[in-house]
Amino acid sequence: MSASHSATGNKAPYYYVPADSAHPVRASVALLIVLIGAALWVNSISFAPWLVGAGLLMLFVVLWGWFGDAIRESEGGLNSQRVDHSYRWSMAWFIFSEVMFFAAFFGSLWYTREITTPWLANIDHQNMLWPNFSATWPNMGPAGVVEAFQTVGPFWLPTINTALLLTSGLTLTIAHHAIRANHRGKTAFWLAATIILGFIFVGVQAYEYMHAYADLNLRFDSGAYGSLFYMLTGFHGFHVILGATMLLVIFFRVMKGHFTADQHFGFEGAAWYWHFVDVVWLGLYLFVYWF
The missing domain is CATH 1.20.120.80 (Cytochrome c oxidase, subunit III, four-helix bundle)
Structure with missing residues (x-):
């Protein structure tokens, strides 16, 4: 498979390293909220389902942005x-x-x-x-x-x-x-x-x-x-x-x-x-x- 190129025709870098990102931390927090909510849910806490839903929604938003960044990097010709x-x-x-x-x-x-x-x-x-x-x-x-x-x-x-x-x-x-x-x-x-x-x-x-x-x-x-x-x-x-x-x-x-x-x-x-x-x-x- 040939190496990808950028829109300007330049060859992709030897190995593209993305900038620092908050996505992993945000995803970890979202998963923690989901797990806490699930633990409360099995113990019949009334607001637990809402907590699980909020954590899943947060995780979805994080993954949307994270994968969006990866797609833009690929389409920008940064992946060798x-x-x-x-x-x-x-x-x-x-x-x-x-x-x-x-x-x-x-x-x-x-x-x-x-x-x-x-x-x-x-x-x-x-x-x-x-x-x-x-x-x-x-x-x-x-x-x-x-x-x-x-x-x-x-x-x-x-x-x-x-x-x-x-x-x-x-x-x-x-x-x-x-x-x-x-x-x-x-x-x-x-x-x-x-x-x-x-x-x-x-x-x-x-x-x-x-x-x-x-x-x-x-x-x-x-x-x-x-x-x-x-x-x-x-x-x-x-x-x-x-x-x-x-x-x-x-x-x-x-x-x-x-x-x-x-x-x-x-x-x-x-x-x-x-x-x-x-x-x-x-x-x-x-x-x-x-x-």
Whole structure:
């Protein structure tokens, strides 16, 4: 990838170092407000939801300005190959951290099903701690303390969502090839299709949650199964919203004329994240809905 150049034709600096910024401090304060508000919220403090909302609004404003500065630096030709490489490594490590995040939850699912459940059903634990416990997955806890519930199978909503995400990966790949060929209109069209598919996925998942809660009596306190089901699928849904929002920002940047066939890492970084979200869903589809 060739080094970017400024509007005056000058070559970008060896490594652009931005001026001192208050954005990190402001973001830290906003996150602190959100965490304090969340802690008060779970303790039923009346004004806590407003505090969380104020912190999130402050964080949004900070990120708007922060990313705006980064975009202006890029469009001003200040980012050389070395800055581009830094962005790529940073995004790669961020996605790796997300891989570890989901690995922890998948590991919890495996450990609960394959290790803890059989262990608690042996004769010693049944007599001492877990009377009438059955080593089945999912289970109703000791002596059936968990309200009866039904599991969510793969048909049809999860399967529809799988088709939606796989299709969105295809449309995003077409958009990527289009921007590399400098076909801006085609890029915008297929990028918009990807974003629409992503938000449809979120809508289908919301409908699935309503069905699970109202018709299957599957709740967050429905034993280990309920907790892990909502933690895994819920965090994935949050990542879909985040990824679709990232792609929406990229869409508006494409419409404003940002990016070139050689310089478009903002697009690529969001695309990497979206494909990661696709892969995580395939794991969820198999290990949560099928097995």
